[in-house]
Amino acid sequence: MRVVLSTWGSRGDVEPLAGLAMRLRELGVEVRVCAPPDEEFADLLARAGVPLVPLGPTVRSVVAGPKPPSAKDAFRLAPELVAARFETLSAAAEGCDALLATGLMPAGARDVAEKLGLHYVFACFHIFGLPSRHFPPGSRPGKPLPEGETDNRVLWKADAQRVNALYGGPLNSHRAAIGLPPVDDVRDHVFAGRPWLAADTALCPSQGMTDFDLVQTGAWILPDERPLPAGLEAFLDAGEPPVYVGFGSMAAHAPEGIARVAVEACRAQGRRVVLARGWAGLAPIDDGDDCFAVGEVNQQALFPRVAAVVHHGGAGTTGTAARAGAPQVVVPRIADQPYWAARVAELGIGAAHNGPTPTFESLSDALRTALTPETRERAQALARTIPTDGAMVAAKRLVEAAGTGALSRL
The missing domain is CATH 3.40.50.2000 (Glycogen Phosphorylase B;)
Structure with a gap:
């Protein structure tokens, strides 16, 4: 056939x-x-x-x-x-x-x-x-x-x-x-x-x-058996779970200044950052050792090891984070992304950012919701039910x- x-x-x-x-x-x-x-x-x-x-x-x-x-x-x-x-x-x-x-x-x-x-x-x-x-x-x-x-x-x-x-x-x-x-x-x-x-x-x-x-x-x-890069493994092992920030392959026009906003908001919550470069070419804002930039990476292996996933709200990233039991902050911009943001909020497994362009204050508020023990418990409970x-x-x-x-x- x-x-x-x-x-x-x-x-x-x-x-x-x-x-x-x-x-x-x-x-x-x-x-x-x-x-x-x-x-x-x-x-x-x-x-x-x-x-x-x-x-x-x-x-x-x-x-x-x-x-x-x-x-x-x-x-x-x-x-x-x-x-x-x-x-x-x-x-x-x-x-x-x-x-x-x-x-x-x-x-x-x-x-x-x-x-x-x-x-x-x-x-x-x-x-x-x-x-x-x-x-x-x-x-x-x-x-x-x-x-x-x-x-x-x-x-x-x-x-x-x-x-x-x-x-x-x-x-x-x-x-x-x-x-x-x-x-x-x-x-x-x-x-x-x-x-x-x-x-x-x-x-x-x-x-x-x-x-x-x-x-x-x-x-x-698509099952992903690829190991994480050695440098990323070392970064993960060196401290508490970081926050992942990435905006996918359609992120050539990611929110202006999103890297600085995201890194500073995560730091304000006492969290390190894994920053996905994506098509937007996001890069660390300084040489601080609390931020690690990655290219294309095995999200199935990475997401269970992060404190939260900040992303654009694509169906694939939303699903991968949900199956990993990782709390999410969705910053939707186009197409179906507002739908997935709303679902994440309705299910209590994260926060939907209000609007496509986060500020330090707005992203900090969303992160505070995503990083609570109650949100993680709901995210992990849902993960166990997803076929x-x-x-x-x-x-x-x-x-x-x-x-x-x-x-x-x-």
Whole structure:
């Protein structure tokens, strides 16, 4: 059996596919993964034993400029990604039985599957982007949502129109070129009726929260057996557990001055700091021996040894910290990050920073909440309840679905 997995987005969109690919290979499935050609993503997939099939531009080239991507950039990127999916997936999916797509609105993936007669699955890592009567859509490039409108149904219809404006023209042009009829609603066409949700039910409860009958598998975790760097091990052993501060692969535009604010706030709580450089290139603010800077590191090994994790609120970092039983301070900026910040606060396993730009005072307040014994007790209690087999659950389900589809085509 052969399966192709596809994504375009940050590390949080790629690493789960590496975890799923590893479990599929354990079941004897031949796996191909189409993802952005960033070097660190190739390394992730290499750990899963799967080569990266380049799809679209590198993410770093899009997000790591002097300014955040603009709406104009988004309208230029959307047709580029649609074209890349038709070209790359058409070749990669030849001879496969199923195609699973995730990441930034994967318009084009379902269409390739349709043309080749493959079983298609859309997967997501949170519910934030799925139409719902319970919450409004997030920000998206294009026409603003109706001002003053509070009916979420109306807002989600407007969101569908924004997706059509971004992807509809190029998608239907490529569909016509391969003999397929046009689609009227790109967003719901991509979601395909029954999306898969790769998230834990405690962190991301979904029952009745969206307009879809979701298949919730649990998080797709890529096991990490890498040792921590010797210097970091020595730093951890030299004192009390530090606070980890990092803002992920999408942090090229981290809050201005965040390194100084974070280090000083941690010091005010009597805590040392492990500072993750990330794409923002964060660096220690002085030569004090209470701050240790790291590059890409095994968070699964590190987080159980820290006092708290200060981060941007990506699904992957939130889940890794939760499974480690580490209290969290979430400083959300975009997309699903406010959702994860709210969940951390609701569960009592940390604090949600109010706003995207922390000050010494505001981050100190959040740290005081996260560093209490009561918060740690709740975080560790939750950690004991979180399943870690979500990738295998999804792999078995995909094999079953793909096998049924393959038989139906005989």
